[in-house]
Amino acid sequence: MQPDAAELKRVMESAALAAARAIMAVHSAGPDVQYKPDSSPVTAADEEAERLILAAMVRHFPSVPVVAEEAVAAGLVPDISGGLFFLVDPLDGTKEFVAGRNEFTVNIALVRKGVPIAGIVLAPALSSGFVAVENRAERFTVTGDFAVGERRPIGCRSRGTALTAVASRSHDTPQTARFLDDHGIDACTAIGSSLKFCLVAEGLADVYPRFSRTMEWDTAAGDAVLRAAGGETRTLAGDLLAYGKRNQPHDADFANPNFIAAGAGWSIGAAAGAK
Template sequence: MIAIFEAAALEAGSAILKVYHQGPEIRLKGDNSPVTEADERAEAIILKHLRAFLPNIPVIAEEQVAAGLVPQITADTFILVDPLDGTREFIARHDDFTVNIALIEKGQPVVGYVYAPALGMAYAGKPGRAEKQLVGADFSIIERLTVETRTPQDEICALVSRSHNSVETQAYIAANAIHAQKAIGSSLKFCLLAEGLADIYPRFSRTMEWDTAAGDAVLRAAGGKTLDPSGNPLTYGKRNRKNEVDFANSDFIAWAKAPSGG
């Protein structure tokens, strides 16, 4: 399955870069979030791959959901797709936007693929293995490197969202005496934790499941955890809740190495 995700993401990334270099036309969706032709092209490519090779697994894809096209999930297994995570980064000409594809089983992300086309690198996670991939100019994998999380250093480094930082996030960082932080866009924050380049990613602002699932799968495969406010693993497939939209995440804290008991 990871090979299917890889092929889909690499082709989608190629299409995204063409729009990136041309300059995207920007529109607003119903929730006032931006969308570009790159989001739509990439999603169409990914869905094409998934329908060809995994036709029996329901797919929840961000732009389809925005258009009101939400398949019924009648089993414990489905796929989450964010064709262009970090659209604001993409529009602002920052390179840390990603393509995200994840397999969810019984509420947990078990296989994930994150591709950062402008950076020429990708991350893949499946049970027992997480890897960083270096991607060539021809969109083929030229090197695969096993990654794993690190034990927190004397000075803990926190990752925060460049475009969606919040007062609550900064308050958490201050309350826990975390002095080093770095702002990164998209799901790459999970991947940097998985690679052992940072220690914690606290998120106290809105995310959707397709924003986090692929990176979360990579992080868990590398030995990390993503915990909800109750200290339980963040779950996926959340629907039909009172006063909350479907597939919205709670606040969470992602750890390279979670504290004991977490």
């Protein structure tokens, strides 16, 4: 059974704020960095934030399985055949976190039949967050004692003549530069984590092209916010980006293909087909 919308929003926000408090405690002390088998960094902040989020999800929604980044890395993958599950990245942008930048986020999303229907992206060091439930996207501030402050609705902007893109700070590629050139986009902001989705959702950018590897927990929460704000995320084949991808013949479980995330008025099918 799908969680009640009001309770879902409350629990996601509470869990993300608890995780944010733990992350900022490690951030202040200076993280001790370890490396996983895939050479990606992990810190005590990732692990404690995931522990707190998992505890909250299990306590409030015990029948909904949770796919969480660090748990999957440890080989713990729940049965998601029922089609309803949470995707959690406790600290998206660990490279930004380790480098001392502020663009890391806590990501929690609810997926139903391959579609991210709710999500929260919280940026602890920026004292802000984004949440989407029932096709409504909001931006909110985070107070000094890790509570939700002011809220306001957000939405993608209409496409104009001057286009702005956002791209990965740590994973730039020649394909990204070619995409920008093919579409006459001169303005591009490099930023870490799932905040790229949120900038498009907030109407501060038009498109986020991604031509390097991501996992579903990296994208689901930001994608949920974007879709609720009137945008969408499509693969290069023009299909909506789907979640819960298991037993993929040419990639790992939960790995995403390249994609284009864009706001209102963007012809994603044409954009995705650009070479």
